[in-house]
Structure formats: structure tokens, C-alpha cells
Amino acid sequence: MDISVRARRAPHWLLAVVAGLAAALLPSGTAWAHEVGGVGATNFATTLSALSPAVPGVSLAVVENGSRLELRNTTGREVVVRGYSDEPYARIGPDGVWLNDSSPATYLNTDRFASTTVPADADPAAPPRWRKISDETVHRWHDHRIHWMLSTLPTAVAAAPTAAHRVSDWHVDLDHDGAVLSATGSLDWVPGPSPTPWYLLAAVSALLVVGAVFTRRAHALIAAALGALVAADVLHAAGIALVTTGNVPERISAFFGDGMTGLLIWPFGLAAAVLIARRATFLGFVAMGVGGLLSSMMALDDAPVWWRSSAPSALPADLNRAGVALVVGLGAGLLLAGPLLWRRFKPASHRAVSTDSPETAAPAVRDDAPPVVLGARAARAAAAPPTDEAAPEQAGAATVGRRGFAGTLAAGGVGAILGGAAGIAAGTPGEPAAPSGGTPAEPLTGVGATRIAFHGERQAGISTPARPQAQLRIVAFDLADGVDRAGLQGLLRRWTQAAAQLSQGLPLGDTGDDVVSGSGPSSLTVTVGFGPSLFGKAGLPTSARPAELTPLPAFPGEQLDAARSDGDLCLLVHADDALVAFRAARALTRLAAPQARVRWQLDGFNTSPGVTPKAATGRNLMGQLDGTNNPQPADEDFTSKVYVTDPAAPAWLRGGSVLVVRRIRMLLDDWDAQPRQAQERVIGRHKDTGAPLSGGQERTPANFGTTTGDGAPAIPADAHIRLATPAFNNGAAMLRRGYSYTDGDAAGLIFLAWQADPRRGFVPVQQRLAAADALNRFIRHETSALFAMPHGVTPGGHLGQDLFGDDPA
Amino acid sequence: MTSTPRETSPRLTASSRLRAIPRLLTASGALAVTFALSGCALWGLEGGPDAQGAATPPAAVTAPPAVAAVLGADGVQRIEITVDDELRLTPQVVTARPGRIELTFRNVGLTPHDIALRIPAGAGTGNINGSASDTVTVEISEPGAYPMPCLYHGTSGMRGTLQIR
Numbered sequence: 001m002d003i004s005v006r007a008r009r010a011p012h013w014l015l016a017v018v019a020g021l022a023a024a025l026l027p028s029g030t031a032w033a034h035e036v037g038g039v040g041a042t043n044f045a046t047t048l049s050a051l052s053p054a055v056p057g058v059s060l061a062v063v064e065n066g067s068r069l070e071l072r073n074t075t076g077r078e079v080v081v082r083g084y085s086d087e088p089y090a091r092i093g094p095d096g097v098w099l100n101d102s103s104p105a106t107y108l109n110t111d112r113f114a115s116t117t118v119p120a121d122a123d124p125a126a127p128p129r130w131r132k133i134s135d136e137t138v139h140r141w142h143d144h145r146i147h148w149m150l151s152t153l154p155t156a157v158a159a160a161p162t163a164a165h166r167v168s169d170w171h172v173d174l175d176h177d178g179a180v181l182s183a184t185g186s187l188d189w190v191p192g193p194s195p196t197p198w199y200l201l202a203a204v205s206a207l208l209v210v211g212a213v214f215t216r217r218a219h220a221l222i223a224a225a226l227g228a229l230v231a232a233d234v235l236h237a238a239g240i241a242l243v244t245t246g247n248v249p250e251r252i253s254a255f256f257g258d259g260m261t262g263l264l265i266w267p268f269g270l271a272a273a274v275l276i277a278r279r280a281t282f283l284g285f286v287a288m289g290v291g292g293l294l295s296s297m298m299a300l301d302d303a304p305v306w307w308r309s310s311a312p313s314a315l316p317a318d319l320n321r322a323g324v325a326l327v328v329g330l331g332a333g334l335l336l337a338g339p340l341l342w343r344r345f346k347p348a349s350h351r352a353v354s355t356d357s358p359e360t361a362a363p364a365v366r367d368d369a370p371p372v373v374l375g376a377r378a379a380r381a382a383a384a385p386p387t388d389e390a391a392p393e394q395a396g397a398a399t400v401g402r403r404g405f406a407g408t409l410a411a412g413g414v415g416a417i418l419g420g421a422a423g424i425a426a427g428t429p430g431e432p433a434a435p436s437g438g439t440p441a442e443p444l445t446g447v448g449a450t451r452i453a454f455h456g457e458r459q460a461g462i463s464t465p466a467r468p469q470a471q472l473r474i475v476a477f478d479l480a481d482g483v484d485r486a487g488l489q490g491l492l493r494r495w496t497q498a499a500a501q502l503s504q505g506l507p508l509g510d511t512g513d514d515v516v517s518g519s520g521p522s523s524l525t526v527t528v529g530f531g532p533s534l535f536g537k538a539g540l541p542t543s544a545r546p547a548e549l550t551p552l553p554a555f556p557g558e559q560l561d562a563a564r565s566d567g568d569l570c571l572l573v574h575a576d577d578a579l580v581a582f583r584a585a586r587a588l589t590r591l592a593a594p595q596a597r598v599r600w601q602l603d604g605f606n607t608s609p610g611v612t613p614k615a616a617t618g619r620n621l622m623g624q625l626d627g628t629n630n631p632q633p634a635d636e637d638f639t640s641k642v643y644v645t646d647p648a649a650p651a652w653l654r655g656g657s658v659l660v661v662r663r664i665r666m667l668l669d670d671w672d673a674q675p676r677q678a679q680e681r682v683i684g685r686h687k688d689t690g691a692p693l694s695g696g697q698e699r700t701p702a703n704f705g706t707t708t709g710d711g712a713p714a715i716p717a718d719a720h721i722r723l724a725t726p727a728f729n730n731g732a733a734m735l736r737r738g739y740s741y742t743d744g745d746a747a748g749l750i751f752l753a754w755q756a757d758p759r760r761g762f763v764p765v766q767q768r769l770a771a772a773d774a775l776n777r778f779i780r781h782e783t784s785a786l787f788a789m790p791h792g793v794t795p796g797g798h799l800g801q802d803l804f805g806d807d808p809a
Numbered sequence: 810m811t812s813t814p815r816e817t818s819p820r821l822t823a824s825s826r827l828r829a830i831p832r833l834l835t836a837s838g839a840l841a842v843t844f845a846l847s848g849c850a851l852w853g854l855e856g857g858p859d860a861q862g863a864a865t866p867p868a869a870v871t872a873p874p875a876v877a878a879v880l881g882a883d884g885v886q887r888i889e890i891t892v893d894d895e896l897r898l899t900p901q902v903v904t905a906r907p908g909r910i911e912l913t914f915r916n917v918g919l920t921p922h923d924i925a926l927r928i929p930a931g932a933g934t935g936n937i938n939g940s941a942s943d944t945v946t947v948e949i950s951e952p953g954a955y956p957m958p959c960l961y962h963g964t965s966g967m968r969g970t971l972q973i974r
Contacts (some may be wrong), residue, residue, distance in 0.1 A: 040853070043860075044855075085923070104923065114961055118936045122936065123935070124880060132866060144961050147965075149896060149965040150866075150965045154894070155863055155966075155968060161859060161863060167966075168964045168965075187964055194858070208869065304852050304857075308855065509927075509968060593951075
């Protein structure tokens with residue numbers, strides 16, 4: 001009997017030894033992968049608002065709770081990620097992932113907090129030294145532009161941590177196939193919920209487990225609690241592993257924890273649960289060990305998920321919080337219940353030893369007996385044969401259910417471990433990575449969030465975006481006396497830098513940032529141009545003025561206000577929001593000082609996005625559709641009509657465009673007194689549909705030969721569209737993107753026309769119109785200006801950089 | 810009656826519960842010690858519920874004192890600015906007169922920084938490793954506030970200002 005008892009206890013002792021080992025492993029295994037990418041539960045939320053323009057096959061994602069960015073590129077062309085000084089940092093493409101060893105980002109981005117040393121030969125200006133790091137088409141890196149790097153809270157957050165804050169906006173540029181893909185997003189502080197319900201859940205779980213010891217089904221209930229503890233811990237680990245990016249071994253390692261702690265402790269806990277269900281009372285100590293270990297680790301590492309808004313887990317936030325509460329509560333309960341189970345059910349041999357101890361011998365203790373019910377139950381249990389091995393037989397058929405229950409639970413736990421591991425191994429890395437839970441700030445709608453790329457071959461704001469924005473502010477400047485070449489270059493550099501930031505919705509760091517605080521970039525574009533009068537100033541010889549910039553001739557009938565015409569420099573600011581446009585124009589105007597001062601400025605407006613169908617032609621204040629016959633980007637000769645392609649043009653202008661600005665006052669009182677038919681004959685189009693009077697629909701080409709019943713031309717001889725049509729102007733065409741304006745009693749059109757050369761665009765057309773247009777009775781040209789917009793700018797350069805030739809100075 | 814097992818068992822149970830108390834105390838004591846050793850950093854920089862015990866920025870950051878660059882005999886204004894692991898520039902605001910200004914950035918921490926100078930024709934320091942320093946000389950003629958953000962830590966608010974008066 002004695003031998004057999006020892007033999008049956010051997011596994012128990014073995015288990016105890018393993019429990020001790022597991023406890024010994026605790027210090028080394030404290031980081032039980034409760035952090036992913038170096039980040040645990042947090043109130044900081046990094047959001048990617050947009051990657052624009054969107055390219056199918058190129059996807060960027062914020063992963064690991066904001067710790068890293070992940071770029072996938074399945075296109076045939078590589079994507080280059082720019083580093084902190086706009087230098088190429090990484091390229092991801094068909095031939096794998098390469099890092100530029102000359103980029104400081106290669107070293108900084110390896111660590112969540114950039115605690116590293118950048119080698120002296122890492123110079124962003126140096127030619128890239130590419131090194132292949134992987135064959136995959138995905139790269140993940142700690143981009144320090146997207147997360148909080150400081151070991152203290154932001155000042156505003158520290159002042160009011162229970163309120164939501166926009167900490168900052170971020171911006172990362174990618175290059176793909178000659179285009180700049182601009183990723184923008186925000187870093188927010190999102191306060192978490194109250195932890196009280198989870199404290200209560202943990203406390204109630206612990207109390208239930210302790211109470212279970214004093215019930216008739218103590219063993220089964222303790223076994224169940226241990227099984228549930230392991231199951232909750234497995235679920236928690238699986239939630240973490242699913243958001244861990246990386247290869248299968250990395251994800252398996254995240255699942256089992258550092259040092260594969262889970263691989264040891266979960267099967268061990270489940271085995272103990274099964275044996276406890278079989279009344280192996282001694283294993284109450286194992287339950288104590290496993291419970292204490294998991295509970296304390298979970299409490300230390302994961303309690304913050306209760307009060308923080310997001311956590312690195314694939315589970316829904318509240319399920320994750322409940323899981324943590326269960327592990328902490330059940331574990332703490334088992335820490336107490338294990339020894340209590342032993343005390344209550346220990347075998348007689350041990351009991352004899354125990355009764356020798358002073359406490360049990362003290363009569364006072366006996367008199368302070370616990371409630372009779374507990375005592376009676378304990379007595380019944382004690383009356384049973386005391387040895388462990390006798391218990392199953394004694395319990396007989398009645399305990400089969402309990403054992404079955406615990407066994408099922410244990411088997412379920414093993415299944416959960418295996419299933420979780422398989423799911424993690426098979427899961428696609430990165431895809432389930434969006435950490436659930438946080439209440440993100442209200443997302444901006446498409447209007448506010450839309451960004452137009454600033455960098456590129458051509459300046460934005462000419463033919464991009466396709467639909468003109470709702471707001472215009474145009475500012476003309478005169479150069480201050482004595483400004484030299486360096487002064488002008490400095491001004492252009494400041495404008496370029498600020499325009500690049502503003503158009504991507506980034507703050508400038510001045511007090512004006514507050515004007516647009518919380519606003520998106522709203523399709524802001526900034527377009528810079530040079531007037532004819534600039535040549536002859538700032539060290540630019542008059543002879544350097546390109547032929548395209550020949551000043552406009554005087555036209556009959558115009559009543560120009562000289563103080564509100566012309567200018568050395570032009571800033572054209574467009575946006576879908578008036579505040580955004582104003583803020584940008586004002587910031588850039590301030591940056592112009594002291595090299596340039598405002599000569600005149602105009603505000604214009606158009607239909608807001610969403611008000612009319614996207615493709616609809618805009619209407620002017622006379623009620624006409626304006627811009628029907630514009631060149632279309634799909635036209636074969638669009639580029640040559642709108643952009644300067646002449647090889648004889650100076651390099652700075654090639655790829656640019658020439659803008660004619662006319663402020664045309666509409667004499668609306670006279671106009672509105674006309675009957676509709678008279679108005680339509682003046683223009684040559686129907687007002688409602690925009691169809692030419694010769695018939696058809698808006699875009700039907702006008703037939704100038706069509707006659708009415710009485711033999712008169714359907715489109716009168718002095719109709720506006722007859723005189724303006726390219727067919728009668730040697731093909732002269734321009735891209736008109738006009739805006740309406742009001743100025744006190746005055747109202748009218750800010751006529752903006754883009755062309756390769758006004759001498760083959762605006763000038764011949766306006767000469768014909770000025771001479772005979774029926775519309776002349778109702779309009780008055782009051783402002784005129786001409787500006788040449790240089791070609792676009794690449795990162796690191798500035799607009800008009802080659803204005804002084806190729807000399808980089 | 811007193812000699813029957815039914816009577817002894819309750820007493821045993823009572824004694825065992827009393828004996829469990831020292832164990833309980835030991836266990837909770839161990840937990841308390843662990844928590845205490847972790848100190849205020851227990852829940853990291855974001856702190857406990859409602860950010861209690863969170864790491865808050867020092868008051869100096871809230872009200873940055875401006876320090877003027879010192880004019881040397883050679884007409885160059887000089888100032889040393891330290892940059893550190895707290896992502897601060899000290900002084901955060903440098904004031905100077907228009908003219909030639911020599912800015913020395915000394916990294917007193919371990920984290921690298923790269924301070925950009927948002928001034929006309931201004932470049933920046935390039936990477937400054939921990940314990941390294943870099944000197945940049947600029948010529949500014951126009952009064953104004955010129956930002957000096959760290960290219961690595963801009964999102965985290967690491968930004969100084971060069972105030973030309």
C-alpha cells in the first residue's frame with residue numbers, strides 16, 4: 001500500500017517540481033508579450049487618414065498599436081519610403097526590401113524609441129547604399145513621425161488627461177513610379193473607460209474561487225477555475241499574437257510568451273486541473289502556483305487595459321478587458337484556494353502531523369469553530385477514506401460527471417491552445433492588426449481629408465484637382481526695392497517649404513495654426529507664379545523674360561484699375577474651405593515679408609463639393625454654365641495647349657503654364673433686366689442646359705451655320721461663344737477655371753485662364769471679343785494680370801530654383 | 810460525542826483557516842513589495858486610471874525661458890543649446906539680433922537628434938548622436954520667429970525657436 005501510494009504520488013511531486021521551475025522562470029519571463037512592438041495598452045492612438053493618391057497594390061497601415069508602419073507593394077514598380085530628411089530610406093518592390101545604409105532612418109527605425117547611434121557615414125545627402133534585407137514585398141518599421149517618443153505626457157494631455165486631444169499631425173512621403181504618395185494621419189490622445197467594472201469582475205471571480213473550496217464540489221470547481229484561468233490566458237495570448245506582425249516563428253513566440261512560458265505553464269495547469277478533478281488534493285498547491293503566477297504577471301503587465309482606450313490585441317476591447325480581469329481574479333482566488341483545499345481535504349497522515357502544531361492544539365481555536373454548515377461538510381469529507389487514491393473509487397458514479405466536466409474543460413483548453421497556435425501560424429500577418437477598442441476621433445469627411453500632392457512635375461492648382469476647389473484667394477506681390485537674387489530665392493524657398501506643409505495639412509508652428517486646428521487639408525493647393533515686371537529686378541535681366549510672358553496688349557473698352565492689376569509675384573491659393581484657404585494665403589503672405597509686399601488680392605468662390613454632381617460645369621453669377629468648351633485632360637493636345645512644352649522656353653517654364661487673370665465685373669442689374677431669350681442670344685447657349693442654340697446638349701459642338709426659320713443664324717453673329725470659339729481663333733484655346741466674386745455692390749467673375757502661350761490663347765480671343773461681343777454691354781474688365789507659373793518641384797528643391805539658370809547658388 | 814471525528818473536523822478546518830492567514834499575508838506582502846519596487850513607473854508614462862501618477866512634463870516646458878545669444882568680439886552671436894532624451898532644447902527659445910549667429914547643439918542624452926533650421930537658406934545640423942555636438946552658423950537679416958524642429962521627434966513636440974528681434 002505504501003509503495004503504491006508513493007507510485008501514484010510520483011507524478012504529483014513531479015508536477016510540483018515543474019511548478020517550482022516555472023516560478024523560477026518568472027523573472028526572466030515577465031515580459032509575456034503583453035507588449036507588441038514595444039507598446040502595451042495606451043491612450044495614444046495613431047490614425048492614418050489617407051494615402052493619396054491611392055495606388056492599387058500599394059497599401060500602408062499603422063500596425064502594432066501605432067508602433068510601426070507597414071507598407072505592402074504588390075505592384076510591378078518599387079515604392080521608396082522617404083526618411084526624416086526626405087532622403088530615400090527603404091524601397092519595397094518586386095525584388096524585395098532594400099534599406100539605404102546612407103539614411104539615418106535605417107538605424108533610427110530599428111528601435112521604438114530610436115535609442116541607437118547613427119554611424120558617421122550615414123548622410124542623407126550621400127548617394128544611397130542599398131542593402132537587401134528581405135525577399136518579401138512588405139516592410140515594417142518604427143516610424144518616429146507617427147508615435148509619441150517622449151517619456152512624459154504632452155503638456156496639453158498632462159493638463160487634462162481625461163479629455164481627448166489631437167497631439168499632432170504626421171506626414172510620410174512615398175515615391176512610386178514617378179509620383180509622390182503622401183500619407184497623412186494624426187496622433188491623438190483618447191481617454192480610456194473607468195476600470196471599476198473590471199476591478200469588480202476580478203474581485204468577484206476571486207471570491208467565488210475561494211468560496212468554492214467550501215462547497216461539496218470543491219475539487220471539481222477548483223479544477224474548473226484552473227481550467228478557465230488557463231483558457232482565459234490562452235485567449236489573451238492569442239489576441240496578442242494575432243496582432244504581432246512578423247513570420248510564423250515570431251508569432252508563435254508572441255503566443256507562448258518569452259521563453260515559451262505558455263508552452264510550459266498551460267499544459268501544466270490543465271494537467272493539474274484534470275488531476276484535481278480526480279480529487280488530487282495536493283495539486284491545490286499547483287493551482288496556487290499557476291494561479292499566482294498568471295495572476296500577478298497579468299496584473300503587472302496588463303491591468304492598464306482596463307483604463308486605457310486601446311491595447312495590442314485582436315480581441316474586442318471589452319472582451320480583452322474581461323479576459324484580463326478573469327485571469328487576475330481566478331488566479332488570485334486560486335492562490336488562496338489551493339492551500340485551503342489542501343487544509344480541508346489533506347490525507348490523514350498529514351493531518352496527524354498538523355494536529356501536533358500549537359494552533360490546532362489551542363482550545364480557544366476549537367471554540368471559535370467556523371459555521372456549522374462548513375464544519376459538517378468538512379466532517380463528512382473527512383469521514384471518507386483519507387488517501388488520495390481511494391477518492392475516485394469512493395466517489396463512485398456520482399463523481400463521473402464532475403470528472404467528465406473538468407476533463408472536458410481541460411481538453412477544451414488544450415484544443416484552444418492548439419487551435420490558437422494554428423490560427424496564429426496560418427493568419428495573415430498585419431491584416432487583423434487594427435487594434436480594436438479606442439474611440440477614434442470623428443473622422444473627417446472626404447472634403448476635409450482630401451489632400452492634393454504638392455510635389456510633382458507640375459504645380460498643383462492648374463489642372464489638378466480635376467474639379468476646381470470651392471475657394472480661391474489670389475495675392476499679387478511687388479518685390480521690395482533692393483531685393484537681390486538671394487532674397488528672392490530665400491522667399492521662394494520659404495514659400496515652397498510652407499506650401500508643401502500646408503497642402504498636406506501640417507502645421508507651420510506659427511500662431512495661425514489655430515485657425516485650421518482640427519481641419520483637414522481640404523484639397524489646398526498653392527501655385528506660385530512670376531509676373532512680367534519681375535524681370536529687371538532681383539538680378540534677373542529684362543531679357544530673361546520669356547516670350548510667353550509678353551505683357552498683354554490694351555484691349556478696347558477695358559477699364560483697368562492699375563493698382564489692382566499686374567504684379568511681380570503671384571500666389572494662387574485654392575481650397576475647398578474658406579478658412580483653410582485664408583489661413584494658407586495669410587501665412588504665405590507673412591512669409592513674403594520683407595522681400596515682397598502685397599499689391600492686390602482677390603477672393604473668389606465656386607460651388608462647394610457635394611452641392612452639384614462632380615462632373616457638372618460650374619455656373620457664374622449670370623447663371624450660365626462657364627467652362628463647357630474647356631480642353632479636357634483626355635484630349636490629345638491638352639498638355640500642349642495648357643502647359644509650356646516649347647523647347648525654346650526657359651527650363652524653369654517648361655512644364656509650367658501661363659495664367660491670365662481678369663476681374664470682370666458683371667453689370668447684373670442690366671443683365672437681369674433682360675428676358676431669358678435675350679440673355680441666351682448674347683451668349684449663344686441655353687441657360688438651363690448649356691446647349692448651344694444650334695441644338696443638342698451641353699457638350700454638343702455648336703453649329704455656327706444653323707439658321708432659324710427666318711434665315712438668321714441660330715447663334716447670332718455677335719454671340720459670345722461664336723467669337724470665342726477656337727474654330728474662329730486659329731485654334732486658340734485655354735483652360736478656364738473661373739471663380740465668382742462679390743465686393744460690396746460689385747460682383748462678377750475672376751476669370752482665370754491657363755495656356756501655354758497667351759499669344760495663342762487669351763490675346764486673340766479677347767481681341768475679337770472686345771471688338772464685337774454682345775456680352776460687352778453687361779461686363780467691365782477691371783483687373784488684368786499675367787503670370788508665368790514655373791514647373792513643379794521635387795522634394796528638397798524649391799519653386800523657381802532654375803529661374804537663375806542651372807547654377808544651384 | 811466529543812471523541813467522534815465529526816467533532817474534530819470543524820476544529821481542524823478552523824485551525825487550517827487560521828494557519829492560512831500568514832500565507833495570505835505573505836502572498837499579498839510579496840505582491841505589495843513587487844508593486845512598491847516598480848514604484849511610480851508601475852504603469853508607465855500614461856499612469857493609472859485617469860492618468861494618475863502619469864509622467865508629466867516638467868514645468869520648464871510649459872513656460873520656456875528665452876535666452877539671448879551672446880555677441881562676441883568678432884560680431885558673431887553665439888549660443889549653446891542642449892538637446893536631451895527628454896526631447897527638449899534648452900533653451901527652447903533663443904533670441905538674437907539680425908546678423909551672424911553660431912548655434913551649437915550639444916546632445917547630452919543618448920537618443921540621436923537632427924535639428925532643422927526653418928530659415929531662408931538654412932539647412933540643419935544633420936544627425937547628432939548621443940554625447941555629440943554640432944555647430945551651425947547662420948546669417949539672418951529678417952526679424953521673425955524661426956522654428957527649429959527635430960526631424961526625428963517633431964511629432965512628439967521637440968521644437969525650439971530662434972527669435973530674431
